[in-house]
Amino acid sequence: MSENVYIGSKPILNYVTAIASALQRAENVTVKARGRAISSAVDVVEVTRNRFLPDIIIDGIDIGTERLEGENGERNVSTIVITLSRGKR
Secondary structure, eight states: OEEEEEOOSSOHHHHHHHHHHHHHHOSEEEEEEEGGGHHHHHHHHHHIIIIIOTTEEEEEEEEEEEEEEETTEEEEEEEEEEEEEEOOO
C-alpha cells in the first residue's frame, strides 16, 4: 500500500508532517511535484530524512515532463516523483 504527498506552496514542515503520518499508515510514500515545486520536494525529503526520520530509505527518483494546456497554448512542465519507505528497525 502506498500513499501520495503532493508538494505545492505550503511551508516545508507541513509536508514533512504529512510524510511522517503517511509512513505510519502505509509501507511506501510517493512525493510528487512539478515545476517550481520540485526544489521544495527535494527539501522536504531531505529535511524529513536528516532531522525527523533518519531510517527513511529513498527507493527511487523518477523525473519527467508533462504537457499542460494553458492560456498561451501547450507548454512542458518538469515533474519529479520520489518514492520513500521505512528502513528496518
